[in-house]
Amino acid sequence: MTNASGSAVAERLSVGEVELEVLRRGSGRPVLLLHGLSTIDPRARFLDLLGRTAEIIAPSHPGFGLSSRPADFETVYDLVHFYLEVLEALPYEKVALMGFSFGGWLAAEVAVKCRHRIDKLVLVDALGIKVSDRETPDILDIFNTSPQEVLRRSWHDAGLAPDPNAMSDDELIVRARNWDAACLYGWHPFMYNPQLKRWLRRITTPTLVVWGASDGIVKPSYGRAYSALIPGARFELIERAGHHPEIEQADTFAKVVGRFLDR
Amino acid sequence: MDAWWQCEVPYPFVPQDVLTATDSVRASLPNRYCDPKIAADLFEEVIDEFLLCDDLGMNVLAVEHHAGINSLLGANPLLVGILARQTRQVRILSLGTLISLRQDPVRVAEEYATADVISRGRLEIGFVKSGGSEMASNNANPVNNVERYWEAIDLIKKALSHQDGPFSWEGKHFTHRHVNIWPRPWQQPHPRMWSATGDPETAAEVGRRGMVHVLVLRGPEGTKRAYAAHRKARAEAGLPKVTTDNFAYAAFVYVGDTDEEGVRVGSKLLWFLHTSLKSAPQYSRFLPGNSPPPAAPQLYRTAPPAGAAPGGAVLSAGQNAARLTSISAEQAMAQGILFVGNPDSVYRQVMDFYDKVGGFGHLSLVGRSGFMTHAESEKSIRLFSKEVLPRLREIKPVTVD
Numbered sequence: 246m247t248n249a250s251g252s253a254v255a256e257r258l259s260v261g262e263v264e265l266e267v268l269r270r271g272s273g274r275p276v277l278l279l280h281g282l283s284t285i286d287p288r289a290r291f292l293d294l295l296g297r298t299a300e301i302i303a304p305s306h307p308g309f310g311l312s313s314r315p316a317d318f319e320t321v322y323d324l325v326h327f328y329l330e331v332l333e334a335l336p337y338e339k340v341a342l343m344g345f346s347f348g349g350w351l352a353a354e355v356a357v358k359c360r361h362r363i364d365k366l367v368l369v370d371a372l373g374i375k376v377s378d379r380e381t382p383d384i385l386d387i388f389n390t391s392p393q394e395v396l397r398r399s400w401h402d403a404g405l406a407p408d409p410n411a412m413s414d415d416e417l418i419v420r421a422r423n424w425d426a427a428c429l430y431g432w433h434p435f436m437y438n439p440q441l442k443r444w445l446r447r448i449t450t451p452t453l454v455v456w457g458a459s460d461g462i463v464k465p466s467y468g469r470a471y472s473a474l475i476p477g478a479r480f481e482l483i484e485r486a487g488h489h490p491e492i493e494q495a496d497t498f499a500k501v502v503g504r505f506l507d508r
Numbered sequence: 509m510d511a512w513w514q515c516e517v518p519y520p521f522v523p524q525d526v527l528t529a530t531d532s533v534r535a536s537l538p539n540r541y542c543d544p545k546i547a548a549d550l551f552e553e554v555i556d557e558f559l560l561c562d563d564l565g566m567n568v569l570a571v572e573h574h575a576g577i578n579s580l581l582g583a584n585p586l587l588v589g590i591l592a593r594q595t596r597q598v599r600i601l602s603l604g605t606l607i608s609l610r611q612d613p614v615r616v617a618e619e620y621a622t623a624d625v626i627s628r629g630r631l632e633i634g635f636v637k638s639g640g641s642e643m644a645s646n647n648a649n650p651v652n653n654v655e656r657y658w659e660a661i662d663l664i665k666k667a668l669s670h671q672d673g674p675f676s677w678e679g680k681h682f683t684h685r686h687v688n689i690w691p692r693p694w695q696q697p698h699p700r701m702w703s704a705t706g707d708p709e710t711a712a713e714v715g716r717r718g719m720v721h722v723l724v725l726r727g728p729e730g731t732k733r734a735y736a737a738h739r740k741a742r743a744e745a746g747l748p749k750v751t752t753d754n755f756a757y758a759a760f761v762y763v764g765d766t767d768e769e770g771v772r773v774g775s776k777l778l779w780f781l782h783t784s785l786k787s788a789p790q791y792s793r794f795l796p797g798n799s800p801p802p803a804a805p806q807l808y809r810t811a812p813p814a815g816a817a818p819g820g821a822v823l824s825a826g827q828n829a830a831r832l833t834s835i836s837a838e839q840a841m842a843q844g845i846l847f848v849g850n851p852d853s854v855y856r857q858v859m860d861f862y863d864k865v866g867g868f869g870h871l872s873l874v875g876r877s878g879f880m881t882h883a884e885s886e887k888s889i890r891l892f893s894k895e896v897l898p899r900l901r902e903i904k905p906v907t908v909d
Contacts, residue, residue, distance in 0.1 A: 317680065319652070388796060389644050389790060391531060391788055392789055392790065392794060409809055409810070410809050410810060410811045414804075414805045417804040417805045417808050418801045418802055418804045419801075420804060421799070421801040421808070425651055425796045427796075428649065428650065428796035429649065429797075432650075433649060
């Protein structure tokens with residue numbers, strides 16, 4: 246891994262054939278943060294709160310944000326192996342791995358495969374498994390649901406959602422890249438790997454599963470089921486938060502996660 | 509010039525209050541609003557209209573759309589099979605099975621080969637990129653739709669033309685261990701192929717492949733631009749020039765005894781734009797992969813950014829949709845998407861469009877839509893076939909620079 250830029254906010258890194266955009270914040274124990282359906286807003290408060298005791302390394306997945314995506318790199322299989330490569334390239338023997346939503350799916354997959362590079366695992370409103378029966382979707386299909394309904398089910402207080410009218414052109418272009426990339430990787434089956442549930446038992450890393458109590462994208466009951474499949478995992482519900490507890494309840498979120506990481 | 513009659517078999521008989529209340533008349537409107545007895549009557553009328561075309565010597569065209577009031581033709585090969593047997597002389601264009609939505613192109617090749625044999629070589633095979641609400645209805649990832657489109661065409665073409673026993677296919681989107689279709693098509697090496705597209709990239713590929721290039725309701729500027737991209741790509745690839753026979757245009761067409769009748773009855777065709785396009789945002793402007801990311805500011809903002817100059821040159825997607833859904837007959841005629849009037853007027857409108865776009869060899873008539881009746885539709889078919897088509901047939905293919 247080579248550092249191509251000295252910017253304090255976003256760096257460019259080359260990993261294999263990918264030009265990766267990486268957000269870095271804070272200092273302390275290294276935390277590799279895998280974002281969800283959207284890239285992480287560098288202005289988000291939780292970054293500063295966690296950054297007091299952790300060095301946060303938050304890449305934009307290939308195809309998301311300003312990260313490149315090689316031709317035919319378009320499966321979760323690619324992403325999982327890509328992040329295994331990133332783990333090997335980081336200058337740390339072990340890191341804490343934290344994933345939000347779609348990134349939580351990636352983090353769970355990586356943790357199943359790689360136990361020697363990860364010392365803590367945090368899954369936040371994670372996607373990736375199938376829990377309910379065949380006629381009950383666990384994960385709201387954001388590509389087949391009205392935008393108002395997606396908004397309503399994503400947030401405890403939809404007033405905290407980013408307002409497209411207040412975003413710059415560049416931010417909106419990133420939003421569209423994120424949207425297309427999420428669809429490319431997660432369309433079918435929608436945002437889960439049918440085999441993953443079976444293998445979650447391989448995760449021996451201490452694991453915290455954090456969930457927004459008002460999450461309508463993936464409900465807390467799904468989070469509890471997810472947590473129960475990972476040996477020894479702890480489940481923490483954050484009240485008054487939807488799919489993004491790190492945004493809606495940044496202080497509580499940072500406290501819960503910080504406590505787990507510092508243990 | 510040749511002519512092809514089409515009817516999408518729309519289902520307009522849903523109460524207006526239901527249509528007003530729903531966010532989408534496609535993909536998600538419950539099918540309890542579709543009475544199968546009415547649907548059966550519609551199919552009977554429309555198939556009879558296709559057979560009338562056969563009697564009168566006008567070619568026929570079968571489309572495919574899924575799960576909406578705009579069309580009951582979700583299963584294109586079924587109609588093509590019926591037409592293959594029940595028509596006796598005209599050519600039949602499937603435009604087409606939506607191949608990027610079908611999981612097994614080999615099965616599509618089998619269907620087409622069978623229809624070509626039943627019709628004794630009267631089939632033409634058209635490919636449509638699809639999109640919008642069709643992606644949800646068919647479980648198809650919208651982001652790499654175009655890639656699947658071309659790979660499916662490649663596989664279908666090989667399946668139709670390969671005569672030396674099983675071959676295997678291990679492509680990016682489709683794999684098939686053993687392809688060896690029976691029957692093989694009547695026409696050798698395979699029926700002529702068409703493609704419906706307007707964007708410059710796909711138009712260029714259509715040109716390089718030498719397919720018949722059809723533009724649907726695109727108006728003169730967009731059509732001319734797409735034809736030009738087609739020709740330019742051929743020239744750049746060092747391929748021979750094509751004639752106007754490689755170009756087609758689809759418009760709403762209605763012929764009456766008088767201009768007044770033609771405009772009055774033909775205006776019923778605009779139901780397609782006014783009523784059947786209503787599509788929820790997740791199936792239109794927010795459909796992943798539908799627009800390049802640089803278009804995002806226009807798609808996502810509901811209000812202009814602070815300090816923006818009012819009245820920008822480019823319409824937002826919402827404004828464009830609103831324009832189509834409220835278009836008048838006069839506007840539609842002026843934009844080259846509605847050719848209506850008495851036989852002389854319709855001929856003149858077609859030829860005016862012909863001149864504006866640099867010529868085309870096939871006119872596809874969207875001839876019945878909305879609440880147009882069977883009798884009205886048959887009248888237009890008769891008048892067009894007898895009074896307009898003979899004159900269009902005199903327009904011979906010419907090479908275009």
